[in-house]
Amino acid sequence: MVCDKVNQSVTAYITQNVAQAINGSQEHSPENVTFAYYSLTRYGYLSWAPEADNLIDSTPFVQNGSGTFTQRLSSLGPIPSDPENGSRIYSTPKQPMINWRPLSLFVAIFPHSMETPKYNDIPENVAAAVQNSTILHCALHNASYQANLTYINGDQTIHVTDKTVLNGISYLHGVTNHDGPIWSSNTSFMHNPRVMESLSYQSIMDAFGKLLFGSIRTNMTHYNYQGDGPKGNVVNSMTQDTNILSTTLMDTEEMSIFPSIAGSESNPFTEYWEERSISLPRHSSRLSNTLEELFQNITFSLMSSKMFQPNYTVQAVPNTNVTITSYRNIYVYTRSILWAAYGTALGVTVLCVIAGILLYLSADGSYTSKFSTIFRVTQGAMVSIDLSKKDYSGLDPLPDHIANAQMTTGYNEDYPAKMSSATPLGHPHREPAASSQLLETTSDEGVHK
Incomplete structure (x- = not known):
């Protein structure tokens, strides 16, 4: 999977669509209440799959007839369709559909949507909620790379080297032997390795998308009492309908705008010691890199299945290079410091021995504290x-x-x-x-x- 930021034109088109969805979510108070209020929904996180390979079908929201907007529910896309009638395109013997647009998904972060604006800023500056956004486009590609698995004290670390991005993996509705007006009796294309690979990779992309798809949004209410009554904004609730909360993506720099659900809320204990003996955790990894690494780890986890492991009972078992590194302690001393330490110890020992001999000679022998010695004396x-x-x-x-x-x-x-x-x-x-x-x-x- 390759994740990159979208260009400025796509960013402007998507942010405009999100701003329209925010405006369309406004609800006003009835006329018979003593105060006026209205509420709207602002989106801090969005993830969706495009339905087609064009700007109109790549936006996260679709406008309904009533002027409201709903988020796209498709879990895979873009979906190939006939440009003339919009019908689905299937893989055929002549066109196996393996070189279409690759499967992809969008991930968008709107940091200003999670801020509480001033009491009079909601209706006048909705566009500010979608400014400084981060919008990523992740496309599914086949890749070739070398993986080095390292185990240090039982902890596994995977280092990927020589990574090469290959062909894209496109969406497949299915396969058919009907190619135009002709029905083919040859069904061998159904077992085309490229087609089978695409279907397998498509299922992995579907599972990965279900981890990300959805939104994190807040419901903001603006109230204004009649006369000299109070005015202000209230964040009524924060709603999460996504499974991204269960992943390591919440530890990235972009997702740090959700402190109450990202597990990075301040600890009362650390406030007493900040900048003294401990420091608070920092979100350092980028969301794009972490998305690629997470999908890479999912790919590696498939290697634990017996279906992808070689048959170790036969002689032609593939060889694997294994390097075992043993660590030993090597002590390095400075000659002057070593002689000073050992010389001092030897000198004190010699002085103690000489003092003991002199005391022995001055007392004409040695004595003990036994009862027999005391009795004799x-x-x-x-x-x-x-x-x-x-x-x-x-x-x-x-x-x-x-x-x-x-x-x-x-x-x-x-x-x-x-x-x-x-x-x-x-x-x-x-x-x-x-x-x-x-x-x-x-x-x-x-x-x-």
Whole structure:
């Protein structure tokens, strides 16, 4: 599918037709009400298919006898017809109807139609609602291109290269073996590959058009109370009778004029952080490019059907080039920064080792916090005061004379080892150098008395 903007003459003809449809939708209030009002319908989005390959039949609206306008309902076009009597033209053996005008559709955006004008601008400036419009004409063509499918972390990406637009796909009413006054007995033309392709592509175009056809419109009411009453415009409703809302086309730049239905309404949270840490989403893709990409994705989705897949049970399976890319981490360092980091770490480590060795030598060895170590050290402890029997109970509060006492622990060579009745054989016990009730041991005679 190829989508391009229409030229200025076609734009002027279509916008004039839309402006006439807006004027024809006016409804005035009855005379017996206390205020005067009238309403009209303005179109922000339109999509339709032309009925014939001319300007008159390419407009979105058809005028009725009562002066009102209705939108064209044809889902496929332009439809080939006999220029003399307007009858339908069928594909025949001599004229297979494969080189007619390609199937096409129109997509029009009117951004000013979604604006709320001043209270007195509706009847005087209806033409302003169709100004600065975007009108696209999309035609169906056969195309040849190379598709590269890439899977990164499970996400599929399709890159199209070497795209070449070929012949157009025209509308087919059907096939017949009646060619003029002669009826042909040869029915092989019914299975003409070009005809079968055209019918298949026509069905895809029909489904694609049903996604786009329809309109998005607003009903605008202008009211004017008698005397000094209020005056103004009210947007009564917004009506959507199109399936474009379910597509990614709503994320395009042109469709951003519909914020309430395009899903881009402002978030109260982001207003507090705008231009600080987050930014609001922007509509960057163009509608023409997105339309072509959407139709392209529909074409690719058909490849999942088994009808379009080769028979993998036979030997003549077509080869497909597959490229697998593996990514590995490569670390790049600056030599000076690397030596500074590792040199600092090594230097601190060496200093810690030297400090540990010096502390080990100054303490004549190493010690632990085990109970056996504490027990051995306190066995030779000396207290600077004399302790009474009451002091051995350990009751709180701590007496003042004990709180100010000094205790010396460790091995003391000035005190000879003496066997105690409470000490196992082979384990000497050191007596304190000063006379103390806490450290004085009981003699063997006192024990046997």
